Amino acid sequence: MIYRFAGPVIRPSAVWRRYSTQVVGDSTLKKLLQSNAHVGKEVTVNGWVRSVRKLKNVAFADVADGTTEKSLMVVMKPDQGKLLSTGACISITGSLEPSKGKGQDLELVASEGETAINVLGESSPEYPFQKKYHSPEFLRSIPQFRWKGARNSSVLRYRSYAQSQFAKYFEQNDYTMVNSPIVTSSDCEGAGETFSINPPQFFGEKGANLTVSSQLHLEVFAASLTRVWNMAPAFRAEESDTNRHLSEFWMVEAELAFTRSLEDVLAVAEGMIRAANPLGNERAMNNILSSIRDEEKRNVVKARWESLVNNGEPWARITYTEAVKLIQESGEKLKPIEWGQDLASEHEKYLAGKVFKGPVFVTDYPKSIKPFYMKPSGDGTVACFDLLVPELGELIGGSLREDNYDNLLQAMKDADMNIQDLDWYLDLRKFGSFPHGGFGMGFERFVCYICGVENIRDAIGFPRWAGSCVC
């Protein structure tokens, strides 16, 4: 084949010969194992050794490439296994056969001879990620290797699956995916402490911060495109040293025009989460379950997924006022609460975990504890919601937005805000104002809940928190 070229003819071989000496492989474990098409055939597999067992007459290696939850057992002659150690990167040629061992359907029987097993990258006993129990704290100290294990890599694969499902859900419902800005000169009031940027006046006299929420900018997009969603990093400069806070995290946010019903917003939030339920996809389900060794924990996670299905019924709804009453009358040892105070994490967990035993939308919180932009719903409350889930508490927060110019301006004055800085936001209500609402979900909290990850630092590739940004 000759490439289109107006000058002298160049054939690919002339260009490529020099480094096309060896294509190591062109297939992934996912491709090889997803059908029986390769059984009985000679294949070349690339991956990393998770464990190796060397016996007198045979050696076994567990090899994974992270494209699937499955690893592949390689059966070798003892001398072929000699060079292998945990962590080594290898390329093996052999025959894919029905497995004689337990725990897997197929195994790879290495071909005979020296060239069948090719060590691409050696490992050594100093390799920090050995085949034994490592604490999550230790694994976080080796960010370059921590995702190689079965458990952790399953979390990354689920992240990818969830993002893809969110995208499909929103696409089917006529949403445009937008990219809101990370650097901003507008603070989304009340969302927390911000990081500012150096050089200080690079963007102008006002300076600039890392975004704490995309909401205000999403409203601009919604004013043009009606239905928008966004997945973007957000930042909070808080010292919180908890298992559910990060300084850098990803948020999934949606904003929809032309609704005066909070129920519409709830339906979108619910639909989005349902779309990413692992129960809807066998691969996603197996990806997570196969990575959890403890059966009891597997059952806890499966029960969560079932509770999100909720037999196909819409999730429970309750107002804040009713929630406070339930807590007050619970007879449980809970922190006392009066109407007007925010729910504490233990209240949230009680409501979702003990009362509803599944997801529950708590709506209509007092105006005084919510940001300026929420639309009043009467009696000192605003048309907002938090989605609570058992054991975790708040997963999503959202509201209808105040679309009346005078009311919004008054709310901003009442909140003692800098009105000039947000004139662009007010303008959305001045010209062509539209009834709308939306919500935001911390993606890593969601990943924790679905995958049964206990510390949010283990639900994101490179977690950042106060004092920690190791690479």
Place this chain on the structure above:
Amino acid sequence: MIYRFAGPVIRPSAVWRRYSTQVVGDSTLKKLLQSNAHVGKEVTVNGWVRSVRKLKNVAFADVADGTTEKSLMVVMKPDQGKLLSTGACISITGSLEPSKGKGQDLELVASEGETAINVLGESSPEYPFQKKYHSPEFLRSIPQFRWKGARNSSVLRYRSYAQSQFAKYFEQNDYTMVNSPIVTSSDCEGAGETFSINPPQFFGEKGANLTVSSQLHLEVFAASLTRVWNMAPAFRAEESDTNRHLSEFWMVEAELAFTRSLEDVLAVAEGMIRAANPLGNERAMNNILSSIRDEEKRNVVKARWESLVNNGEPWARITYTEAVKLIQESGEKLKPIEWGQDLASEHEKYLAGKVFKGPVFVTDYPKSIKPFYMKPSGDGTVACFDLLVPELGELIGGSLREDNYDNLLQAMKDADMNIQDLDWYLDLRKFGSFPHGGFGMGFERFVCYICGVENIRDAIGFPRWAGSCVC
């Protein structure tokens, strides 16, 4: 229906009555216009008035909601049109009928009576985005309204389409989508000036910067998952005041393990771009073309798409050495170049625009002008590539990565780098090293090229550059 609830039974009506007073509408223009299912029926349409024409016996309004490239012509009685002005947000009930006018298939004939047209948000003559020519500079000064026009909103819809197509392409090829960190303590050497973060020691003594490229972290993900891709914001603190630089932009990056052939990396880059070619999807094509008024410009854009199809043939490849020779022997008035110097933008445009008249991969640049991590390909060159396209120049850059520990360490010493800061990166070559490569594409440059946008500031929702971060 009764919601699952362990306490007193709550019926939805009790919770919702208070703000479910009016659901304005539940359909988008996209849904209404994508089939003939609604023709002859009464529908309610929500959107913003792009223009209005009031005659003696009839009034017309062009209404759009941004979910599709199409707007809808509304035909009204003169008194119904009285309240309408450009920019107003309206909800109209009427009958969807085959259009008698030119330029659209369907029109909405408003029902009779006062309630048929409901002004949700008024506009006024002070509305800054009127139905007339506004310069891109002016539109950038009204970020809250600039995306409402047909041209600009088509760019946002294409961004969404392209992201969705990238995701599908990578998913089909067993890639995991990952999210690399934005805040980092590691500089991806040579990628440009960085922004640092305040409070200065929040993350530790070293401080932290906004990422300039996700590549180094992507290599960690590839060491666990084999094939990964990423779409994330990147930041450059450069004062460049050009039509192709932003301080905040989005990058699409991919990293693939188990290749020693740069050709594999090129194939992925090419496949990804082909997947988002508007020619592959009638809606994507019409979205862009219908927003370009000038026929000549429409043809330029279509020709670009055709050049990316390239009759199904792989795109042209040429080495840097051959490229330099072509420039030297071109007989054109170009900036002189000697082997060893980087290609200037005018050289890139000459090669792609005049010689190849389409996309061309230029490979094997001199090692001296490329970053430390690229793998040598012989004769002082490295196994890297830039993808050049006519009129724009560089669109993608990528390479094979040095996977030998000793060689990488030496390259870092030669580049006078802080080796301790990148020990985690070196570790990838110390334990289980793997042959790999990857690339990065500036997403907004790609959007400019595909949509025919001349200034990169008009290819992103809220552009940031030196001196500008207005909201």
